Amino acid sequence: MKNIVILGGGGHAKSCIDVISYNKEYSILGINDPNLSASPLSSIPLLDGSLEDIFSKNPIIFLGIGFIKDPTPRKKLIDQIQEMGFETPSFVSPYAYSSLNSKICEGSIIMHKALVNTHVELGSFSIINSKALIEHDVQIGSNCHISTGAIVNGGSRIGSNTFIGSNAVIGNNISVGKNCIVQAGAFLNRDLKNNEIFKI
Helix, strand or coil, X not given: CEEEEEECCCHHHHHHHHHHCCCCCEEEEEEECCCCCCCCCCCCCECCCCHHHHHHHCCEEEECCCCCCCCHHXXXXXXXXXXXXXXXXXXXXXXXXXXXCCEECCCCEECCCXXXXXXXXXXXXXXXXXXXXXXXXXXXXXXXXXXXXXXXXXXXXXXXXXXXXXXXXXXXXXXXXXXXXXXXXXXXXXXXXXXXXXXX
Protein backbone atom coordinates (compact mmCIF):
# COMPACT_ATOMS: atom_id res chain seq x y z
CA MET A 1 0.00 0.00 0.00
CA LYS A 2 1.05 3.59 -0.65
CA ASN A 3 0.99 6.15 2.14
CA ILE A 4 -1.04 9.30 1.55
CA VAL A 5 -1.32 12.51 3.58
CA ILE A 6 -4.59 14.42 3.86
CA LEU A 7 -4.21 18.19 3.68
CA GLY A 8 -6.89 19.70 5.91
CA GLY A 9 -8.78 18.37 8.90
CA GLY A 10 -12.25 19.92 8.70
CA GLY A 11 -15.60 18.38 7.82
CA HIS A 12 -14.82 17.95 4.14
CA ALA A 13 -11.51 16.24 4.96
CA LYS A 14 -13.29 13.77 7.22
CA SER A 15 -15.72 12.95 4.40
CA CYS A 16 -12.81 12.47 1.99
CA ILE A 17 -11.05 10.20 4.48
CA ASP A 18 -14.20 8.10 4.68
CA VAL A 19 -14.10 7.59 0.90
CA ILE A 20 -10.35 7.02 0.72
CA SER A 21 -10.43 4.47 3.54
CA TYR A 22 -12.22 2.03 1.22
CA ASN A 23 -9.37 2.14 -1.31
CA LYS A 24 -6.97 -0.73 -0.67
CA GLU A 25 -4.12 0.87 -2.61
CA TYR A 26 -3.61 3.67 -0.07
CA SER A 27 -3.04 3.93 3.65
CA ILE A 28 -3.67 7.32 5.30
CA LEU A 29 -0.42 8.31 6.97
CA GLY A 30 -1.78 11.39 8.71
CA ILE A 31 -3.60 14.72 8.55
CA ASN A 32 -1.81 18.03 8.08
CA ASP A 33 -3.71 21.13 9.22
CA PRO A 34 -1.91 24.06 10.91
CA ASN A 35 -5.23 25.25 12.36
CA LEU A 36 -5.65 22.13 14.49
CA SER A 37 -3.98 21.19 17.77
CA ALA A 38 -5.20 17.59 17.63
CA SER A 39 -6.38 15.18 14.97
CA PRO A 40 -10.15 15.13 14.41
CA LEU A 41 -9.93 11.32 14.12
CA SER A 42 -8.33 9.27 16.88
CA SER A 43 -7.16 6.62 14.43
CA ILE A 44 -5.18 9.05 12.23
CA PRO A 45 -2.31 11.18 13.61
CA LEU A 46 -1.93 14.92 13.11
CA LEU A 47 1.29 15.67 11.20
CA ASP A 48 3.21 18.87 11.87
CA GLY A 49 5.31 20.71 9.32
CA SER A 50 5.13 22.60 6.06
CA LEU A 51 4.28 21.19 2.64
CA GLU A 52 8.02 20.97 2.01
CA ASP A 53 8.42 18.80 5.13
CA ILE A 54 5.60 16.53 4.03
CA PHE A 55 6.96 16.20 0.50
CA SER A 56 10.39 15.17 1.78
CA LYS A 57 8.82 12.30 3.74
CA ASN A 58 5.83 11.30 1.60
CA PRO A 59 5.16 12.78 -1.86
CA ILE A 60 1.53 11.59 -2.14
CA ILE A 61 -1.16 13.97 -0.91
CA PHE A 62 -4.91 14.58 -1.13
CA LEU A 63 -6.43 18.02 -0.76
CA GLY A 64 -9.17 17.65 1.84
CA ILE A 65 -10.10 21.33 2.00
CA GLY A 66 -13.37 22.27 0.31
CA PHE A 67 -14.87 25.61 -0.64
CA ILE A 68 -18.27 27.25 -0.96
CA LYS A 69 -17.96 30.96 -1.76
CA ASP A 70 -14.31 31.65 -2.44
CA PRO A 71 -12.18 29.15 -4.41
CA THR A 72 -9.02 31.27 -4.15
CA PRO A 73 -7.41 29.75 -1.00
CA ARG A 74 -7.93 26.26 -2.37
CA LYS A 75 -6.58 27.28 -5.78
CA LYS A 76 -3.40 28.62 -4.15
CA LEU A 77 -2.86 25.30 -2.39
CA ILE A 78 -3.43 23.44 -5.65
CA ASP A 79 -0.79 25.58 -7.35
CA GLN A 80 1.69 24.86 -4.52
CA ILE A 81 0.99 21.13 -4.61
CA GLN A 82 1.49 20.96 -8.36
CA GLU A 83 4.61 23.13 -8.37
CA MET A 84 6.21 20.90 -5.74
CA GLY A 85 5.47 17.75 -7.73
CA PHE A 86 3.19 15.90 -5.33
CA GLU A 87 1.41 12.83 -6.61
CA THR A 88 -2.32 13.56 -6.30
CA PRO A 89 -4.54 10.53 -7.01
CA SER A 90 -8.27 10.77 -7.60
CA PHE A 91 -10.82 8.68 -5.68
CA VAL A 92 -14.27 7.27 -6.35
CA SER A 93 -16.42 5.98 -3.50
CA PRO A 94 -17.38 2.31 -3.88
CA TYR A 95 -20.93 3.50 -3.16
CA ALA A 96 -20.90 5.89 -6.14
CA TYR A 97 -21.39 5.15 -9.82
CA SER A 98 -18.83 6.48 -12.27
CA SER A 99 -19.10 5.41 -15.91
CA LEU A 100 -16.08 3.69 -17.41
CA ASN A 101 -16.57 6.01 -20.38
CA SER A 102 -15.96 9.11 -18.28
CA LYS A 103 -12.67 10.81 -17.51
CA ILE A 104 -11.63 11.86 -13.99
CA CYS A 105 -8.47 13.93 -13.61
CA GLU A 106 -5.98 14.00 -10.76
CA GLY A 107 -6.89 15.09 -7.25
CA SER A 108 -10.65 14.84 -7.76
CA ILE A 109 -13.11 12.89 -5.64
CA ILE A 110 -16.55 11.38 -6.23
CA MET A 111 -18.34 10.95 -2.92
CA HIS A 112 -20.85 8.38 -1.64
CA LYS A 113 -24.01 7.82 -3.70
CA ALA A 114 -22.97 10.27 -6.45
CA LEU A 115 -23.70 9.30 -10.06
CA VAL A 116 -21.42 10.26 -12.94
CA ASN A 117 -22.88 9.18 -16.25
CA THR A 118 -21.25 8.37 -19.57
CA HIS A 119 -18.79 10.65 -21.38
CA VAL A 120 -18.36 13.10 -18.51
CA GLU A 121 -15.06 14.97 -18.24
CA LEU A 122 -14.14 15.96 -14.69
CA GLY A 123 -11.19 18.32 -14.29
CA SER A 124 -8.48 18.13 -11.67
CA PHE A 125 -9.06 18.79 -7.96
CA SER A 126 -12.84 18.87 -8.30
CA ILE A 127 -15.46 17.56 -5.88
CA ILE A 128 -18.60 15.65 -6.80
CA ASN A 129 -20.31 15.54 -3.45
CA SER A 130 -22.70 12.99 -1.99
CA LYS A 131 -25.80 12.18 -4.08
CA ALA A 132 -24.89 14.63 -6.85
CA LEU A 133 -25.94 13.60 -10.38
CA ILE A 134 -23.73 14.45 -13.35
CA GLU A 135 -25.47 13.48 -16.58
CA HIS A 136 -24.06 12.40 -19.94
CA ASP A 137 -21.57 14.54 -21.87
CA VAL A 138 -21.07 17.10 -19.10
CA GLN A 139 -17.74 18.89 -18.87
CA ILE A 140 -16.60 20.15 -15.46
CA GLY A 141 -13.47 22.24 -15.06
CA SER A 142 -10.77 22.15 -12.41
CA ASN A 143 -11.31 23.09 -8.75
CA CYS A 144 -15.10 22.88 -8.96
CA HIS A 145 -17.42 21.82 -6.15
CA ILE A 146 -20.68 20.20 -7.20
CA SER A 147 -22.42 20.06 -3.85
CA THR A 148 -24.70 17.51 -2.21
CA GLY A 149 -27.74 16.51 -4.24
CA ALA A 150 -26.99 18.89 -7.12
CA ILE A 151 -27.96 17.88 -10.66
CA VAL A 152 -26.02 18.85 -13.77
CA ASN A 153 -28.03 17.81 -16.81
CA GLY A 154 -26.71 16.47 -20.09
CA GLY A 155 -24.36 18.44 -22.29
CA SER A 156 -23.75 21.25 -19.80
CA ARG A 157 -20.36 22.82 -19.17
CA ILE A 158 -19.12 24.07 -15.81
CA GLY A 159 -16.09 26.37 -15.77
CA SER A 160 -13.19 26.03 -13.35
CA ASN A 161 -13.38 27.34 -9.76
CA THR A 162 -17.18 27.20 -9.77
CA PHE A 163 -19.48 26.17 -6.91
CA ILE A 164 -22.87 24.55 -7.52
CA GLY A 165 -24.92 24.56 -4.29
CA SER A 166 -26.83 21.71 -2.70
CA ASN A 167 -29.92 20.58 -4.65
CA ALA A 168 -29.30 23.12 -7.42
CA VAL A 169 -30.31 21.97 -10.91
CA ILE A 170 -28.41 22.94 -14.05
CA GLY A 171 -30.55 22.53 -17.19
CA ASN A 172 -29.53 20.73 -20.38
CA ASN A 173 -26.75 22.22 -22.51
CA ILE A 174 -26.14 25.14 -20.13
CA SER A 175 -22.75 26.86 -20.11
CA VAL A 176 -21.51 28.13 -16.73
CA GLY A 177 -18.38 30.28 -16.76
CA LYS A 178 -15.38 30.23 -14.48
CA ASN A 179 -15.50 31.46 -10.85
CA CYS A 180 -19.30 31.26 -10.67
CA ILE A 181 -21.65 30.45 -7.79
CA VAL A 182 -25.07 28.84 -8.21
CA GLN A 183 -27.10 29.12 -5.03
CA ALA A 184 -28.41 26.02 -3.27
CA GLY A 185 -31.82 24.98 -4.53
CA ALA A 186 -31.68 27.13 -7.68
CA PHE A 187 -32.80 26.05 -11.14
CA LEU A 188 -30.42 27.44 -13.73
CA ASN A 189 -31.90 27.56 -17.25
CA ARG A 190 -29.59 30.13 -18.86
CA ASP A 191 -25.87 30.48 -19.48
CA LEU A 192 -23.66 32.26 -16.94
CA LYS A 193 -20.67 34.42 -17.79
CA ASN A 194 -17.45 34.26 -15.77
CA ASN A 195 -17.71 35.47 -12.15
CA GLU A 196 -21.53 35.47 -12.06
CA ILE A 197 -23.56 34.60 -8.95
CA PHE A 198 -26.96 33.01 -9.64
CA LYS A 199 -29.54 33.21 -6.86
CA ILE A 200 -33.09 31.99 -6.54
